Amino acid sequence: MPNLSSSLVGRHNQRLNALAPSGIRSFDKKISSIDGLIKLTIGEPDLDTPEHVKQAGIDSIKNNDSHYADQTGKKELRDAISNHLSNKYDLKYDADSEVIVTVGATEALYSTFQTIINKGDKVIVPTPTFALYFPIIEILGGEVIKVDVSEDDFILKPEKLKAILDEYGDSVKALLLNYPSNPTGVEYSKEDLAGIAEVIKQHPMYVLSDEIYSDLTYGVDHYSIANMLPEQTIYLSGLSKSHAMTGYRVGYICGPAEFIKKVGMVHAFVVTSVTNSAQVAAAEALANGENDPIEMAKIYQERRDILYKGLTELGFSMPEPKGAFYMFAKIPAQYGKDDESFALELAKKAKIGVIPGSAFGPGGEGYIRFSYASSKEVILEALKRLQIFMK
Numbered sequence: 001m002p003n004l005s006s007s008l009v010g011r012h013n014q015r016l017n018a019l020a021p022s023g024i025r026s027f028d029k030k031i032s033s034i035d036g037l038i039k040l041t042i043g044e045p046d047l048d049t050p051e052h053v054k055q056a057g058i059d060s061i062k063n064n065d066s067h068y069a070d071q072t073g074k075k076e077l078r079d080a081i082s083n084h085l086s087n088k089y090d091l092k093y094d095a096d097s098e099v100i101v102t103v104g105a106t107e108a109l110y111s112t113f114q115t116i117i118n119k120g121d122k123v124i125v126p127t128p129t130f131a132l133y134f135p136i137i138e139i140l141g142g143e144v145i146k147v148d149v150s151e152d153d154f155i156l157k158p159e160k161l162k163a164i165l166d167e168y169g170d171s172v173k174a175l176l177l178n179y180p181s182n183p184t185g186v187e188y189s190k191e192d193l194a195g196i197a198e199v200i201k202q203h204p205m206y207v208l209s210d211e212i213y214s215d216l217t218y219g220v221d222h223y224s225i226a227n228m229l230p231e232q233t234i235y236l237s238g239l240s241k242s243h244a245m246t247g248y249r250v251g252y253i254c255g256p257a258e259f260i261k262k263v264g265m266v267h268a269f270v271v272t273s274v275t276n277s278a279q280v281a282a283a284e285a286l287a288n289g290e291n292d293p294i295e296m297a298k299i300y301q302e303r304r305d306i307l308y309k310g311l312t313e314l315g316f317s318m319p320e321p322k323g324a325f326y327m328f329a330k331i332p333a334q335y336g337k338d339d340e341s342f343a344l345e346l347a348k349k350a351k352i353g354v355i356p357g358s359a360f361g362p363g364g365e366g367y368i369r370f371s372y373a374s375s376k377e378v379i380l381e382a383l384k385r386l387q388i389f390m391k
Contacts (some may be wrong), residue, residue: 019135023359027340037162038382039353040054040370043182043326047373049281050292053243056284058326060277065184071253072100073265077279080286081252087196088290089214089224091235094369097257100264101274101282102370105212105238105251110136111270112234112253115263116206117142121173124164126156127361128328130182130210134361140172144363150363154186154319154328158195165203174206177225180213183360183369184328185304185321197228207233212251213324215242215293219300220322231256234263238309241324242293243285250282300325303372303379313371314390319368325373329358330366332390350389352382 022338028041073094082095095101097358102108117123119141125133137144145286149156156177170286179188188196200207207225214222214237217329226233234241236247253263255370285292308320315332329344339356346352346368357367372379 013139015139015141019138021288022135023112024129024355027343027355027359028353031344031353034351034353037347037351037353038374038378038385040372040374040379040382041353041355043241043371043373044246044377045241045296045323045325045373046242047249047296049244050285050289052283053245053285053289053292055279056334057248057281058281060226060346063279065276067276069276069279071268071273072135072260073099073274074276074279074283077101077250077283077286080283081254084286085235085254089227091254092226092230093235094257095231098252098254100260100267101279102238102251102253102267103271103274104249105210105236107131107249107253107271108236108238108253109133109208109210111263111266112208112236113137113140113142114266114270116173118169118173118287122168122171122206123173124161124175125361126177128154128183128357128364129176129178129360131360133178134222135174145172146362147190148361154184154363155188155192156182158199158384159200161196165199167203168299169203172203174203174208175200176208176210178212179208180217180321180323180373181326182213182324183326183355183357183364183367184319185324185326186319187220187222187322188225189220191332193223193225193228197225199227200232205232208236210370212237213241216300216325217323218297218304218321221241222323226254229299234259239282241287242296243282243289244296244388245282245285248275248278248281250278296384303374303376304377307372307379307383310379312389315385325371327370328367328369329365331344331368339364339366339368343368343375344385346389350385352385 078095085091235254239247316329318329355369359363
């Protein structure tokens, strides 16, 4: 087994030195070896990929669909994405010039940031949020402006956005929005987005709208800021959550044709093209699986209601999630604000795995995130253990 030459030590991208590992993954790894642990840590659907979607992928393999696909994605999948967004969210994207299929939403994020960021560019990110955004921006030479929105019901207010833009001016390249939110489950309303859009349209900046959980909402209709600012919005999503297809790694980017042409270059340099069988399965999911997320959302909503009621009765406070499958619970005051210590004790003594809120950036301190992408039986057992632990 070779050791790196001593002459090469330190000869790598120096920005990597400043990056910390994912707080979500590192904490999950730290506690995963605990015997009998109930893991409510990772946002991994426990539901199965629908049978008709799996069969489409199988048929693709059997039919020797094994050659390079179009770099922007298979035509049938780009058509399915375009039709899905038009029918469900009234978003109009031309399948041939305004859609690119990516290796999951993660590659969609990376390729989009790679396309827009020059060294020193600033990106506004409301927090607490999915922490993967931070290292991607930083490794590309950008600067993250983290905006704590925990005191504003976890919603970025127009006046706060305006104040930041007044301070930093045109050095701000983009605003990143994630809704329904990971980790809070909070959804932006049409009115919330209208106020933000009014501010953004006054500035030469992008909106990167990560709407990966848009198909999993409870009692509200999802609305995209891309409807209000199509000329400035880059729409990012995928099928990992909506159809329980995390391992298929299919995401997509939609936006103005001029931008898609540029991001397509980055995408082609990084991955060439997405796996054929996964694309065929994704096309089937969007074209013929319209009801799949609806049925999954019913299951998640039942779990949400059980967990919300149980945590509230135990003294936790949290926004009631309107989407996704996370609950961001504030630790009762008598237990202090050290969320990592609390989560570690919870894992060791009650054998319940959650993620400390500080892993999601400013505003997450004193919170813990529960994922309810686990069965009702598992959630009920977790609440039973939590009740004993809190006593």
